[in-house]
Amino acid sequence: MATIYEVSALAGVSLSSVSRVLNDHQHVSEKxxxxxxxxxxxxxxxxxSVARSLASNRSNCIGILVSELHGPFYGAMLSEIETELRKAGKHSIVTAGHSxxxxxxxxxxxxxxxxxDALIMLVDALPNEYFVKLKKNKTPFTVLNRHIPEIEDNCFYxxxxxxxxxxxxxxxxxxxxHIAYISGPLSKQDATDRxxxxxxxxxxxxxxxxxxxxxEGDYLIQSGRDGMASLLDTGINFTAVACANxxxxxxxxxxxxxxxxxxxDDYSIIGFDNVFFTEYLYPQLSTINFPIKDMAKMSTQWILKHVYKQKNIDVENFFKPELITRESISHI
Amino acid sequence: MATIYEVSALAGVSLSSVSRVLNDHQHVSEKxxxxxxxxxxxxxxxxxSVARSLASNRSNCIGILVSELHGPFYGAMLSEIETELRKAGKHSIVTAGHSxxxxxxxxxxxxxxxxxDALIMLVDALPNEYFVKLKKNKTPFTVLNRHIPEIEDNCFYxxxxxxxxxxxxxxxxxxxxHIAYISGPLSKQDATDRxxxxxxxxxxxxxxxxxxxxxEGDYLIQSGRDGMASLLDTGINFTAVACANxxxxxxxxxxxxxxxxxxxDDYSIIGFDNVFFTEYLYPQLSTINFPIKDMAKMSTQWILKHVYKQKNIDVENFFKPELITRESISHI
DNA sequence: ACCGAGACTGGAAGCGCTTCCATTCTTACC
DNA sequence: GGTAAGAATGGAAGCGCTTCCAGTCTCGGT
Incomplete structure (x- = not known):
């Protein structure tokens, strides 16, 4: 792979000049x-890009940390962020935190x-204080699906x-x-809020x-099966069950x-998140929309604005859920 | 952030020594x-790590390129690779190729x-020759779900x-x-093979x-809906439909x-891939298992073996699909 | 023709680390 | 005690680029 030296030699100009055109600096003649x-x-x-990054302390890369790389929820988020970033000529480095x-x-x-240059995170094990401290560091960041009062501006929730x-x-x-409830793990904020x-x-x-x-379930499918089974086993009469995801x-x-x-007819069910497969289910699942794509997009906008100083960007941190009505709920 | 200089000064040893312990080299006294x-x-x-990477020409990072970051198929693959890599102390940088x-x-x-240090790719637009040429480069790589005869060893299919x-x-x-067929985009090898x-x-x-x-569909859900509709609209009698995914x-x-x-009863259906949501469907979908996790794992093993010289690793390039019987097929 | 303000260019010092080479210190052994 | 092999250490040159600084060039205004 050719280096900037060879370019400079072949072009008959100095290293600095090559670097200048590489970085689209002003003050370089057309010639x-x-x-x-x-x-x-x-x-x-x-x-x-490694050398550039070392010399300039800039990488044009955004780090993304999610709990898992699979799953409909994280998938939608990753995909949205990557698309938005790429539009802006930035790249993403993604890794998983495994809760x-x-x-x-x-x-x-x-x-x-x-x-x-910045981080976008959706994690659940680390405590709030960690992020409050992290803000003292030089790397700007954004936190999704979490409201940390001390650093509200960095949160999208x-x-x-x-x-x-x-x-x-x-x-x-x-x-x-008579409404039953299958909750998420109550150690997590979103689960208790719901x-x-x-x-x-x-x-x-x-x-x-x-x-x-x-x-109480753990947001995974099996716990939904088990939860429903134990609900049914109580013998208590109920006609509807709200699930936390x-x-x-x-x-x-x-x-x-x-x-x-x-x-x-026998049981009405509602979910939460509105992931893609809710439409594949039978009956199609009524649910609560979690605008994860909007939030993901907004958090990359925040970075474009604060880190790369792009103008005309309005940021909104707070999102509202909406009811999505499909077929899984009956009238009584 | 402290640098190696400060460490060397504080410890009262040379830069080289610090570097040696950092890299766990031999010939450093316990003291x-x-x-x-x-x-x-x-x-x-x-x-x-940027500086290390520049100086050593080693990054301990594996690049992963998939068509999309979302979707059950890629999600499973990414997740598996990341897990395996992390076990080996390596990291992944993932990006999308958008077909x-x-x-x-x-x-x-x-x-x-x-x-x-190496690449793992699952892409479908680039022609075979590109990869054949790419092999002349210094960066080793692996290609999933694709058989390129000239570089068979790098392929997992x-x-x-x-x-x-x-x-x-x-x-x-x-x-x-009377069996109908909804194919994938026939421009893709896997679709024509199926x-x-x-x-x-x-x-x-x-x-x-x-x-x-x-x-002919495009592997997306809508084309399944449309495809089935036009099949039904032909008025031709059929009792089963095989879908390419x-x-x-x-x-x-x-x-x-x-x-x-x-x-x-009216129509029997079979899918292909065995993604996670096939079990959520009603009736549960019979399908063909695509061992994407095994393949993903194997391709990271290949890298561990060839790039990081780990021993005792057996690599298998060729995988067999299996029938998964569930509820979506009736006897006639 | 002269001056100064920019525009343009080149030189050189770094960014934080690795690694080759040379030097010094140990140790085992005759 | 002397020697050599090998262990332990330090020095210094990079890795490929950015960027500050200083120097040169150009050109409009007088």
């Missing part, structure tokens, strides 16, 4: 610019050590409580009074919360069908 | 090792320019023809004689191929149901 371009062309020169404090930390350090409320309220409006929304809707309708009708809803639907019941 | 470690600890030193020749090429150059054969043969064994398998199974059973019962199968199922038919 030398052309000479350099031709030489680059001839040599098939491609700048070594584990140690490996989340390693991931962040890895990205910083690779000289990323959804009103999860409202989402939970909307879901259960929708059931109530359809005449349901659950609180559920409780608020119940309270508003003067329906007491029946603890026996609440089970779509995966668990899919699991619950499976159990309902395995037990010989139908949906939505 | 100086300890001094250096302590100094690093005290300064919270973290090596600048577009230009941007695939850019992606590859980006990864090479970032000094990746599935017997797609066999998969197509297995699917249709399964229908035939269940008494189906289709050829379908044809072979038909031929073997002395069933003539009815062109009117073949539609699961997404299109999900789309086809949707159309079947929208038209008021049931599965598997």
């Amino acid at each position: 030398t610019k052309k000479k350099v371009m031709d030489a680059m062309q001839e040599l098939g020169f491609r700048p070594n 584990n404090e140690q490996s989340e930390k390693e991931g962040i350090e890895f990205l910083i050590d690779r000289n990323c 959804l009103d999860n409580e409202l989402g939970g409320y909307l879901a259960t309220k929708h059931f109530i409006e359809h005449g349901h009074k 659950f609180h929304g559920h409780q608020r809707a119940l309270k508003e309708a003067n329906i007491p919360l029946n603890d026996a009708l609440v089970v 779509d995966e668990m809803a899919a699991g619950a639907m499976k159990t309902v069908r395995d037990r010989g019941f139908t949906m939505p | 100086t090792k300890k001094k250096v470690m302590d100094a690093m600890q005290e300064l919270g030193f973290r090596p600048n 577009n020749e230009q941007s695939e090429k850019e992606g590859i150059e980006f990864l090479i320019d970032r000094n990746c 599935l017997d797609n023809e066999l998969g197509g054969y297995l699917a249709t043969k399964h229908f035939i064994e269940h008494g189906h004689k 289709f050829h398998g379908h044809q072979r199974a038909l031929k073997e059973a002395n069933i003539p191929l009815n062109d009117a019962l073949v539609v 699961d997404e299109m199968a999900a789309g086809a199922m949707k159309t079947v149901r929208d038209r008021g038919f049931t599965m598997p």
Whole structure:
């Protein structure tokens, strides 16, 4: 691979000049610019981005840390960020944190050590204080699906409580009074928020919360199956079940069908997130939309604005969930 | 961020010694090792990986190029690779090629320019010759889901023809004689291979191929819906439809149901790939297993063996598909 | 013709690390 | 005690680029 030296030699100009045209600096005459371009062309020169990054302390790379690389939710997010970044001529380096404090930390350090210009993170094990401290570092960052009061501007988050409320309220409006709930892991903020929304809707309708009708899952499909099974096993009468995410809803639907019941006649179900496969399910799953793509896009806008100083960018940190009505809920 | 200079000063040893302990070289006494470690600890030193990479021409990073960052198929692959790599203390830099020749090429150059030690690619726009040429470069690589005869060792691929054969043969064994086919984009090798398998199974059973019962899709769900609709609209009698991937199968199922038919009684359906959501569908989709995780894992093993010289690694390039029987196929 | 303000260009010092080479220190052994 | 092989260390030259600084050139204005 040719280096800038060879280009400079072939073009008959100095290193600095080559560097200047490489970086599109002002104060380079058209003549030398052309000479350099031709030489680059001839040599098939491609700048070594590692060297550039070392010398300039700039990488044009954004580090992305998500819990997992698979799954509909993270997939949508990654894809959106990558697309937006590429439009702006930036690149993404993505790594996974596996919902584990140690490996989340390693991931962040890895990205910083690779000289990323900024970070976009969606993680759940690291505590808030970590991010508050991290802000003292030089690498700017953004946090998704999390509200950290001390660094609000860096956060992009959804009103999860409202989402939970909307879901259960929708059931109530359809005449349901006995509503079960399969929650996410209550150690996570979004899970508790969603659950609180559920409780608020119940309270508003003067329906007491029946603890026996609440089970805690882990956001994975199996826990939806198991959760629904144990709900059914209680023998308590209920007609609807709100799930804290779509995966668990899919699991619950499976159990309902395995037990010989139908949906939505015997049981109405609602999910949360509105991931792509909710439309493939039968019946199609009503759910709460989590505008992850919008949030992902917005967080890259934030970076374009704050890190690369692009103008005319408006940033919005707070997002509202919306009810998506499909076929999984019946009137009573 | 502290540099190696400060460590060397604090520890009272030379730069070289610090570097030696950093790289776990032989010929460093326990004493100086300890001094250096302590100094690093005290300064919270973290090596600048960009500088290391520039100086050593090694990055401990593997570049990964996939068509898209979302989707069940790529997600599974990315996740598997990242996990395997991390186990070996390596990192991944992932980028997307968007099934577009230009941007695939850019992606590859980006990864090479970032000094990746090796590449893992799953792309479909770039022609075979590109990879044959690429092999002359210094960066080793691996290609998934593609058989390029000239560089067979670098390829990890599935017997797609066999998969197509297995699917249709399964229908035939269940008494189906009128079998429709929704293919992938026939410009892609895997799509034509799968289709050829379908044809072979038909031929073997002395069933003539009815062109009117073949539609070409693009592997996306909508084309499954549309494909099934136009199949139904032909008015030709058929009882089963083989789809070249699961997404299109999900789309086809949707159309079947929208038209008021049931599965598997009115129509039997089979997919291809065995992505995670096939189990969520109703009826659960029978399909052909594409061992993408195994292939992803194997290709990282290849890299560990050839790039990082790890021993005791056996590499297998060729994978066999398997039939997964679930609920979407009836006997006739 | 002269001056100064920019425009343009080149030189050279770094960015933070690795690694080759040379030097010094140990140790085992005769 | 002397020697040589090998272990341990330090010095210094890069890796390929950016960027500051200083010097040269150009040109309009007087």
